[in-house]
Amino acid sequence: MDQRIEDLLREARKADRIDRERADAFVSLVKHPGWDMYMEILNAKIQMLADQVLAPAASIDALVGMEYVKGAMSGLIMARDIPSVTIAAKAELQPVKEDDDDEEPV
Numbered sequence: 140m141d142q143r144i145e146d147l148l149r150e151a152r153k154a155d156r157i158d159r160e161r162a163d164a165f166v167s168l169v170k171h172p173g174w175d176m177y178m179e180i181l182n183a184k185i186q187m188l189a190d191q192v193l194a195p196a197a198s199i200d201a202l203v204g205m206e207y208v209k210g211a212m213s214g215l216i217m218a219r220d221i222p223s224v225t226i227a228a229k230a231e232l233q234p235v236k237e238d239d240d241d242e243e244p245v
Contacts (some may be wrong), residue, residue: 155232162229164220181219208221 168174188208196202 158225158232159229162225162232165225169222169226178219181215185212185215185219188215 167232191208192205192212196205
């Protein structure tokens, strides 16, 4: 087989293992009691920012400030959702065919 194809398959297997390890780690993370506490605080902060965005802007400066608020809110939402999205995606992962002779440690 072409060396480039072998290299791509090796990288795909490595990425597959990493994705599965992350999903497993996130499952443990969201089962931890501290996760619910973290989510409660995070969701309260997101709601606070959403309330600011929904309030009318009193000036152009306030309108520009809302762009910062929207960006911060978006970042918090992404941080909140990464574990659940990663866990959900694990079910859809298609394993790359394993070759025993070229297995690399991660």
